Amino acid sequence: MPASKAEQVLEALRALLEAIPDVVVARNSVLPEKAPAGGLVILRDGDPGEPEQALGGFGNAYYQHAVEIEVYLEQGDAAARDAAFDILLRQIGVALEADPTFGGLAFGLTYGRPEPAMEAVSGAPAITTATTRATLHCPDLRVHLKAKPTFHP
Secondary structure, three states: OOOOHHHHHHHHHHHHHHOOOOOEEEEOOOOOOOOOOOOEEEEEEEEOOOOEEOOOOOOOEEEEEEEEEEEEEOOOOHHHHHHHHHHHHHHHHHHHHHOOOOOOOOOEEEEOOOEEEEEEEOOEEEEEEEEEEEEEEEEOOOOOOOOOOOOOO
16 A cells, blocks of 8 residues: 555655765654764654645645654764754755655645754763754645445436
8 A cells, every 4th residue: 555645745855854964864763862973863743734725726725744853963072063063954954955845745845944952961972953843835635535426316
């Protein structure tokens, strides 16, 4: 059985992120005790929200599916980590803009600025983190069941 449209869109987003070199990408994962050397990106499936009425011939309805992209980097001293983190965030932006319709699966993708933070780790270097909220603009992801017409003589 093929994956649902929602699953196809989320996997396409994951594939865009996996194109970033040296980064480990996970989906809905718990944070490991140590971030991989090249960085860790966790895609959170989020909430498809309520359907909106579509205008302009897009079908009956569409969704604005909110997802979160969490980024973790733990390497080097503070200056080296900040520089590497900046590069990683720019690479994520390039990846997200590479195919915002995911090969036609969605109408588009919008995303906000990353919200950076630092997490202290006892006895280890701090972890630089950021969360970016993205919105996937998708056609109606629900399964439509159509009743068979009945014939009355």
